[in-house]
Amino acid sequence: MSRPPAATSRPPGGAATRRHLAARRRLRASARPGPARLGSARPGQAMAASAFCCLRWCRDGGAGHIPLKEMPAVQLDTQRMGTDVVIVKNGRRICGTGGCLANAPLHQNKSYFEFKIQSTGIWGIGVATQKANLNQIPLGRDIHSLVMRNDGALYYNNEEKNRLPANNLPQEGDVVGITYDHVELNVYLNGKNMHCPASGIRGTVYPVVYVDDSAILDCQFSEFYHMPPPGFEKILFEQQIF
Secondary structure (H helix, E strand, O other): OOOOOOOOOOOOOOHHHHHHHHHHHHHHHHHOOOOOOOOOOOHHHHHHHHHHHHHHHHHHOOOOOOOOOOOOOOOEEEEEEOOEEEEEOOOOEEEEEEEEEEOOOOOOOOEEEEEEEEEOOEEEEEEEOOOOOOOOOOOOOOOOEEEEEOOOEEEEOOEEEEEOOHHHOOOOOOEEEEEEOOOEEEEEEOOEEOOOOEEOOOOOOEEEEEEEOOOEEEEEOOOOOOOOOOOOEOOOOHHHHO
């Protein structure tokens, strides 16, 4: 008796074979590494991936990142001072003989700054243009400076414009505040308004100070001893205003 023929596999084109091959292809595709699709990722995974990318962007600076330039401090300018002037304490103290401008012009509408008298002598504070002769003191002799001198007189163009009361002259240890609004300059003594405005100067002006005869003054362009009057504030660089 002859044996039945052995069972043979279905032809390659059978439906079972096609389903088997399709399953194997899906299995290989799911195992192959590749970029995650946002649509198929779980919410937690997408959030974690986004946070990681953000942190990496901040750490590396980001594409096209432009760092903000740090504004320099307002201080006395060693490039604009008299030949016999000495500036110390990181641009905050002046001694010697002659005048010095600050490194920032008064662009804003209302500016305030202070000077503390550390040692008496001949001195003056106020505003001046870059054309002021910082080797010729006292200032206030021409149209390029408007200053209050140590005797309490306010001078512009060699003319006395106003004067502090005789019983309120600045002494050693006093703080003199200056306000300027592009029209008037006013003087404050230890936070008190002296009510002696002066005007006349035109153009772009800078804070100015001069010393002689052993006078020593410290400037305060921020962190003031006294609160600025309403509407006035510390000197800002032009980039900070806009």
